[in-house]
Amino acid sequence: MPGAGNLTMAQEIDRVALNRRLEFYRDLGIKTLWSGPSAGSASSQPETAAEPPPVALPATETTANALAPQNQRIVPIQVNSPLPPMLPEDDNLERIVQDMGDCTRCRLGRTRQRIVFGSGNPEARLVFVGEGPGADEDEQGLPFVGRAGQLLTQMIDNTAAREGLAIRRPDVYICNVIKCRPPENRTPEADEMEVCGQFLFRQIMVIRPKAIVALGGTAAKALLDLKTGITKARGQWHAWRDIPVMPTYHPSYLLRPYNQNAKRECWEDLKKVLHFVYD
Ligand code: SF4
Known part of the structure; x- marks a missing residue:
């Protein structure tokens, strides 16, 4: 794994994307992220009391795992994860309702x-x-x-x-x-x-x-x-x-x-x- 000062272009792009995403979640007020195969499954309960706090990433951002600080736990999530995507430009109320589905996230x-x-x-x-x-x-x-x-x-x-x-x-x-x-x-x-x-x-x-x-x-x-x-x-x-x-x-x-x-x-x-x- 290259050192932090020796990133490839692709890794640097992933690092920027990762920071942007975490900032987005912070702006949303989300301090705890969680992962799971699907809403309602036993493994889709919020993670609590985890130290250090879990950070969830989309499965596609695999390179970001390699770049994470050692004291941050990275939890890869599946494509159908209930985590919010980066706020889409064309987000609307119907889409949010759809994303909620028959929600059992908590x-x-x-x-x-x-x-x-x-x-x-x-x-x-x-x-x-x-x-x-x-x-x-x-x-x-x-x-x-x-x-x-x-x-x-x-x-x-x-x-x-x-x-x-x-x-x-x-x-x-x-x-x-x-x-x-x-x-x-x-x-x-x-x-x-x-x-x-x-x-x-x-x-x-x-x-x-x-x-x-x-x-x-x-x-x-x-x-x-x-x-x-x-x-x-x-x-x-x-x-x-x-x-x-x-x-x-x-x-x-x-x-x-x-x-x-x-x-x-x-x-x-x-x-x-x-x-x-x-x-
Ligand atoms: S309160 Fe209802 S809609 Fe909100 S996360 Fe919990 S289960 Fe989902």
Whole structure:
């Protein structure tokens, strides 16, 4: 194997391609990659607690294995691996749905009824991102259709109407960090969000909205890697890549009767976002 300073042209090209790919995954927020012959097989579970962290590469980039630093474990993957390809120029929502298939890339695939991909205007200027589907969503395959969803619809429709903006829920796009319901509506685990996050990030990159609203602490953490809680983070603009993100409360939190102040604050956040996006 040639030393790092003595690469052939082909190896140098592979090295550049490898770095670009790893950078792409980092941009997607994917810290742990995993490999497997097909979705749903025993070997297709996420690799966790591996030290040093696994790095997955397409099988075609074999030369890159030879170039990997000795302390990095390279896991070749098969052609039908569920790993995301480099974001294709012509990526679109249908293609992401196709790539997901009958996804069982994480444990939530074993207990859900339906994948809840997202709904709304595929060219929306505003995207709302929640945590994950609940029971109603799991049953219908649509995001935010339960009580919290009805509140979200009212918030969008009423706030826009009051502010003189001709915007209603179907004009925006709504999805979640994870696409399958966690049992008992528990908070998604970090590895589930990492694995499923690839689909959210592709959705956002395809839609390229002018702004994103992160509904609740889990969505804010997934998008922004925030160290502070939602109470501190809400009401201020943050950014995911170059897209402004407004964290605010999740509608299910607002349904609790003692949260009137939070409700008011959330309405203020939404007002700010709607004017920013649609004025
Ligand atoms: S939560 Fe996401 S990664 Fe996990 S099975 Fe569902 S679609 Fe696949």
